[in-house]
Amino acid sequence: MALSEFALIERYFSACGARRSDVILGIGDDAALLAPPPGSELVAATDTLVAGVHFPPDSPPASIGHRALAVNLSDLAAMGARPAWALLALTTPQADEAWLAEFAAGFAALARGHEVALVGGDTTRGPLCITVQLLGHVPAGSALRRAGGRPGDALFVSGTPGDAAAGLALEQAHLSAPPAAAAYLRARFLRPEPRVALGERLRSHASACIDVSDGLLGDAAKLAAASGTGVELDYQQLPLSASLLATVGDPRARELALGGGDDYELCFAVPAQAVARLTSELPPEHWRYARIGTLTASSGARVLREGTVMEFSHSGYQHFG
Ligand code: ADP
Numbered sequence: 001m002a003l004s005e006f007a008l009i010e011r012y013f014s015a016c017g018a019r020r021s022d023v024i025l026g027i028g029d030d031a032a033l034l035a036p037p038p039g040s041e042l043v044a045a046t047d048t049l050v051a052g053v054h055f056p057p058d059s060p061p062a063s064i065g066h067r068a069l070a071v072n073l074s075d076l077a078a079m080g081a082r083p084a085w086a087l088l089a090l091t092t093p094q095a096d097e098a099w100l101a102e103f104a105a106g107f108a109a110l111a112r113g114h115e116v117a118l119v120g121g122d123t124t125r126g127p128l129c130i131t132v133q134l135l136g137h138v139p140a141g142s143a144l145r146r147a148g149g150r151p152g153d154a155l156f157v158s159g160t161p162g163d164a165a166a167g168l169a170l171e172q173a174h175l176s177a178p179p180a181a182a183a184y185l186r187a188r189f190l191r192p193e194p195r196v197a198l199g200e201r202l203r204s205h206a207s208a209c210i211d212v213s214d215g216l217l218g219d220a221a222k223l224a225a226a227s228g229t230g231v232e233l234d235y236q237q238l239p240l241s242a243s244l245l246a247t248v249g250d251p252r253a254r255e256l257a258l259g260g261g262d263d264y265e266l267c268f269a270v271p272a273q274a275v276a277r278l279t280s281e282l283p284p285e286h287w288r289y290a291r292i293g294t295l296t297a298s299s300g301a302r303v304l305r306e307g308t309v310m311e312f313s314h315s316g317y318q319h320f321g
């Protein structure tokens with residue numbers, strides 16, 4: 001690399017993200033030293049983005065930096081955790097300074113927005129690939145899990161699923177849309193806003209939670225399976241954005257909401273008797289979530305349209321499917 005590895009880390013990553021007083025030792029030594037709050041449990045997640053698999057290789061570098069952290073923030077949100085410290089393993093074909101500056105800026109803006117400090121990582125040469133490890137914490141015993149839902153629990157989703165899948169199709173020129181709708185949908189793919197604040201608040205409401213990354217129907221089915229229940233989704237209740245509807249029309253918008261990936265929203269279950277408290281403490285208009293279905297005693301995932309079960313050939317994106 002033209003720029004030495006040391007100079008590159010110093011220039012782009014040593015002050016990337018928030019400063020936190022619980023970072024005893026950050027970038028520069030062999031490992032970071034962190035001080036989780038007393039009485040908390042550490043929550044850890046990692047996700048890899050591979051060029052050409054998880055994003056088009058020519059995506060804006062700031063979007064790649066944003067998404068590399070966002071996908072991990074979404075995992076911590078699903079646990080009800082507060083994110084705090086990140087490590088970044090970056091493999092890149094060359095030290096392209098303009099690319100690195102934009103990548104680091106995209107990562108840093110989202111990190112600061114969530115008070116996440118970048119405390120270490122690794123930098124290597126090779127095909128473009130980014131792995132972020134994110135650490136956070138929850139009060140001991142309070143984390144949300146996929147397991148914990150019971151038959152009869154109401155099921156909710158945040159945001160408007162399907163937008164990001166349409167945004168990716170627009171990025172890849174597989175779809176066209178009116179300019180305002182195209183800008184909105186592209187941003188939903190390029191700069192997802194993980195529901196960290198909602199996840200933390202859901203600790204005192206939800207019985208189970210998962211983040212929606214591989215398609216709502218498939219991810220709701222995973223929550224249900226982990227909870228030992230089934231799930232019924234109401235086709236008519238899926239929350240759809242006006243931009244998605246304007247771009248692909250009604251049946252296709254619902255298919256994308258059920259099966260499209262990259263939403264980074266939360267899908268969560270709430271016991272029936274706790275729904276009134278949820279909606280009064282976390283007004284759905286403000287927190288932007290909607291009821292989409294119910295957990296059931298019989299296993300499996302079903303989509304119902306006016307009470308009739310619909311058939312779907314495919315319920316989510318699978319890398320090794
Ligand atoms: P080592 O060989 O001991 O693993 P490195 O030279 O790889 O050390 O890294 C030096 C320091 O820089 C370490 O603190 C490491 O965590 C940090 N670091 C390396 N690459 C990155 C990166 N892409 N982002 C953040 N920190 C990094």
Ligand code: MG
Nearest residue numbers: 028029030031
């Ligand atoms: Mg070392």
